[in-house]
Amino acid sequence: MSLTAESVDGDSRLETTFLGVAGLQVSLPENPEPARLDVLDVSDVAADGFENIGCRVAEGAGFFAFSCSGFFAVVVRGE
Numbered sequence: 001m002s003l004t005a006e007s008v009d010g011d012s013r014l015e016t017t018f019l020g021v022a023g024l025q026v027s028l029p030e031n032p033e034p035a036r037l038d039v040l041d042v043s044d045v046a047a048d049g050f051e052n053i054g055c056r057v058a059e060g061a062g063f064f065a066f067s068c069s070g071f072f073a074v075v076v077r078g079e
Contacts (some may be wrong), residue, residue, distance in 0.1 A: 001066075005037050012077040016040075019053050020069030027062055037063075042071065 001021045005011045039060030045067070046054040058065040 001068075003040075005040070012075055014073055014075055016071060016073040018055075018057065018066070018068040022053065022067045023065045024066040026064045026065065028062075029063065037061075 001018045003016045004013055028060050037059055041058045043056045045056045051068045053067045054070050057068060
């Protein structure tokens with residue numbers, strides 16, 4: 001699964017790819033306006049012993065959460 005977040009000033013964006021996504025939970029806001037990401041919290045849960053699960057990802061405002069085997073991210077500036 002890929003997620004792209006643009007900076008507030010529009011000069012850069014964060015492109016993140018999550019591998020082996022499992023247990024996706026989505027809570028759409030009641031307000032129909034475009035949602036903005038609050039904080040993306042990625043926690044290392046590899047020690048918990050779940051097969052092929054290394055991270056737990058949650059958006060700070062509660063829009064979505066999921067587990068994944070790993071991820072990578074790239075910052076792209078001014079295109």
